[in-house]
Amino acid sequence: MNDPDGGTAAMALGAAESGALDRDAADPGHRDRFLIPPARGGRYSDSAYLAGNSLGLQPVATRNRLLEDLGEWARLGVEGHHDALRPWLPYHALLTEPAARLVGALPRETVVMNSLTVNLHLLMVSFYRPRGTRTRILIEDTAFPSDSYAVRSQAVFHGLDPDSTVLRARSADEVRDVLAARGENIALVLLGGVNYLTGELLDISAITAAGHAAGAVVGWDLAHAAGNVPLRLHDWEVDFAAWCSYKYLNAGPGAVAGAFVHERHLGGAGPPRLEGWWSTEEQTRFEMAPVSRPPASADAWQVSNPPILAMSPVLTSLRLFDDIGMDVLRARGMRLSGYLYELLEGIGADVLTPADPPRRGSQVSIRVGTGAAALCSRLSGEFGVVADAREPDVLRMAPTALYSTHHDCWRAAAALAALLPEVS
Template sequence: MQYQNTEAFAKEMDEKDPLRSFRDKFLFPEVNGQQAIYFCGNSLGLQPKSAISYIQEEMDRWARMAVDGHFHGESPWYSIRKKSKPMLANILGAREHEVVAMNNLSSNLHFLMVSFYQPTHKKFKVLTEAGSFPSDIYMLETQVKFHGYKPEEAIIEISPREGEHTLRTEDILSAIEENKNELALVMMAGLQYYTGQVFDMRKITEAGHAAGAQVGFDLAHAAGNIPLKLHDWDVDFATWCSYKYMNSGPGNISGIFVNERHANNPDLPRFAGWWGHDEEERFKMEKGFKPMYGADGWQLSNTNVLALAAHQASLDIFEEAGMVRLRQKSELLTGYLEFLIESISGDSGILEIITPKSPKERGCQLSLLVHKGGKAVFDELYAHGIVGDWRHPNVIRVAPAPLYNSFEDVYKFAQRLELALKKFA
């Protein structure tokens, strides 16, 4: 693709975009009285216009049927989780019985680690990336403490090489090999929130298994953003949130993946709840937990129907758009953003893109290291209606989401960025 730094080119690309109509399915916020150029889907995706009707449908069912809504009507609440499974399976690269929407990301990761972090006197260490999202660090710290280990002894954090911003795959694999005799778990992000780097989950999983460790991923910034093939990669477990690229509402329902290899393993410990119990016998209210097959067996509580309704509104849009087409547009949009930023900054040294250049190693986010101007540049962008994300000490994260962002959005951002840099850098 031969990009051009012109408004005419951006408009032409939008005219040719087969997904351009999906922008109209979302509600855009206003900043200072004007519709925002929204590049913050990596923190919170926009609201689908259809979400309110999906929620209202369940509110109406509640009003009309009350408790009978669990078992009667078009979509009984008792089994309503099943509706989301086909699209979740497509987004995650899984089989339907390997995924289920439930809880939130942090609680899911704790529950999964009950099953998949089983340290022994010899193999007790956990490998992760340095600088991971705080929730992941807190979870790992408390999990190893729960088992009687000190975090500084049990947690291995892999850092980029000196002078580099992202991890090399060979360094991750080497760290797994070097620690294989003590390694119980590899637990990393699928896409690193700060740099936007996509890790090679297939190779990491292969290396982890060769070392005799379980392998899981936090897909908060990956699900709905990049192609995933969790089943084919033989990942043991994963969890994600639905409120970022899957546009399901602030703090909304999460989901889990559990490889079908573990679907009927009676020796695998877990914390149980009645919604994970065999649904054919659930209302017998008897002792003796009998887990459902697959990921469903990790459920605990009754499904959050209203949360799942908002989630379904977005999933139906994903199904219509298709992950293949979304990825194709994402690569073009992010490539155009990269081209414009490089055109603006040149060899000035003011801006540095710390996200990998290869499309295979990134999603739709570019992280910009601002060497001059910093927060003032970010604030200037916001004052003119551009919503991105600031990360201390001096990184602006920009995420053009293919469902609702346009090439003209990217062009306008670049124009405003150039003015902000001239003003403050």
């Protein structure tokens, strides 16, 4: 805490509430398209929901589209594969073009399938090919644990020591330094587009170029970037990427994820892949041939037939993003996160997220004294503010462009102004 006088900060925030409401009147967002959970505590009926970086909220349209798909199963049984309102056999293709637009890819480079870490493993089977002295994998030191587990297990799978194979960089600058110093040993760079802990947005284009210059393959985990910041994966020449759909994409807990493979890796011999029923081309799938004939697209990385009822909410979400536009949402996300950043600095919070707006997504993280989870629980139970904690001492707040408000940000700062003096 830089300002020990929490009472003064709280009084200043109290005077600013009308300003937050004025901002919302001028910049209303799309809150009416979402179901906002009721507040558990405090004086407002709705939550100030700032945990969309952990789990996004349910769009109003999700229920009806899902009920339509359930109804087709009841009405048609197996014939729904061909005759449903949205036939099941080609259902995943309905998601391809909007997902490609969302991440700045060509449709043939994009597929919606599986879950995030499953997709990362399927892609690393193809793109992590250690040879000779080029065996290392470079990740960020604060990578999401699942990514760390995944790359370590890939090293073990190839008979390598994970402790020496996996290199960890503490910052974007250190990523470049490691590539410059040890590039000849690095086979794969795998980083988070937006860091899950700090909310820092990495320069995906520049780091990808630096990785390629060092002779490495470059992949990205876009769990905290997809639906949060504009992406141009094709133009940036990213080799591969994967993302989940349950955070900023609001497709529900454990929602079906996405994957990208740059077109230069498609068709012909291509990299090796694990294959299954859905890896072969659609036109000849039911010839039941014993040898796969993969299409020259990211669909070749599919293994199993898609879960239709789980894809329905993803389709709803992607149509929302198509309707509103990622550039519009990015601009609003920057306004919200900038306002929250300003409020948190005003109460003396120890902000971890970069101050420069282009270097962050719609997330602001602060370091608290102790017991981040307990503080998070108090925010919800006493003030109706839903945030997210990463123990031992980081509190994350994500004002999501689609449904968060300036007043939500104000409520979070006012609650923290009351609570932080107790935990500092």
